[in-house]
Amino acid sequence: MPHTSSHLMRAYAPQPVSFIRGSGVHLWDEQGVEYLDAIAGVAVTSLGHAHPEVTAVITEQAGMLLHTSNVFRIDWQERLGERLCTMSGMETAFFCNSGAEANETALKLAKLHGHRKQVAQPKIVVMENAFHGRTLATLAATGNPAAQHGFGPLLPSFLRVPYNDIEAVRQAAAQEPGIVAVLIEPVQGEGGIRVASPDYLRELRTLCDQYGWLLMLDEIQAGLGRTGAWFGHQHAGITPDVMTLAKALGNGFPIAACLARGAAADLFSPGQHGSTFGGNPLACRVACTVLDIMFRDQLQERAAVLGARLLGGLQEALSDHPNVISIRGQGLMVGIELNQSCGELVRRALDEQHLLITVTRDTTIRLLPPLVCNEEQIDDIVVRISRLLSPVTRYSVHSSKS
Ligand SMILES: *Cc1c(COP(=O)(O)O)cnc(C)c1O
Secondary structure, eight states: OOGGGSSSOTTOOOOSOOEEEEEBTEEEETTOOEEEESSHHHHTOTTOBTOHHHHHHHHHHHTTOSOOOTTSOOHHHHHHHHHHHHHHTOOEEEEESSHHHHHHHHHHHHHHHHHHTTOSSOEEEEETTOOOOSSHHHHHHSOOHHHHTTSOSOOTTEEEEOTTOHHHHHHHHHHOTTEEEEEEOSEETTTTSEEOOHHHHHHHHHHHHHHTOEEEEEOTTTTTTTTSSSSGGGGGTOOOSEEEEOGGGGTTSOOEEEEEOGGGTTOOOTTSOOOSSTTOHHHHHHHHHHHHHHHHTTHHHHHHHHHHHHHHHHHHHHTTOTTEEEEEEETTEEEEEESSOOTTHHHHHHHHHOEEOEEETTTEEEEOOOTTOOHHHHHHHHHHHHHHHHHHHHHHHHHHHO
């Protein structure tokens, strides 16, 4: 399908398939072909496609009230703020429309926190291979030179260290007195499914307390049950000072949140931050319903059970595969790293296995199935991935003989 004839900016290179309908873990294209969705719109549709209760609440609220503006109190926003704070141990919430915007909010909080401490040039510690978004500030926080290329000069507020390396953070602390916060994903998603060790997160918490830094967790991809806990940092038994959420919060309806507590809870005064669409009645009511369903069906527990099944199944099926370097993950965030570029597998998975996957960091297959999968569907993902990867074996054996 020639992309050049389109009037879309070439920010993406989409696959030629276009889906017109979904239900649960399945999607159908224009020809009526059924696909199994192992990526959930990149960790967005955790409740599956066209969830009937989500559809019903969107329909009902759309018939009542979409938007009024933050000039006025918004009841559903207050309720959602209370819900999220109760489930996370946070104290205050700010609502916006995308993950990047939530992280922008967190970064502004870090700067305010620094200036309150009389730090003239506040610095934020960020990680190698991090992904925090595409706006200018979140791009600067992102640890991917290819994504940053062409957009300099970048915001100079960041200090980058290796992930899962507490000594590197200690060294940064000793060298840079201007540090005011650490921003980190509990599991790096775009970065290739890398899980922060619980000890490392606990040590980060201790360092932040010691220096008066804000510990800011980007839970946009890992949060809301996906890793087998409501939030990824809960595996380490810590509470952050700031946490951002987006992706699964509206099950596809755009909404994001920045939550804060303690020193970070009340840094904004009126006029310092805002968002026209942020926290509108429709988005907030949808998110309340999403949380209702997640709690009622205990989907964080399901993610733990299904994630163990997926990881175990893949390890059993692929442990001897000559091209597989590592199979890793937490809950329903799973990565299969190969010893070669494998971007073309996305297309082949669609064509040959009718399976939706993504590839990240060029060599890692990423699986983020909906949390509402059943056991058979998880096993089906394993079977389709095994079939998908078997020709790679043949290719590899063949080429090594020639
Ligand atoms: C997707 C993602 C973002 C960016 O979210 P957008 O809604 O695309 O702006 C930020 N951080 C993480 C960890 C993400 O996975």
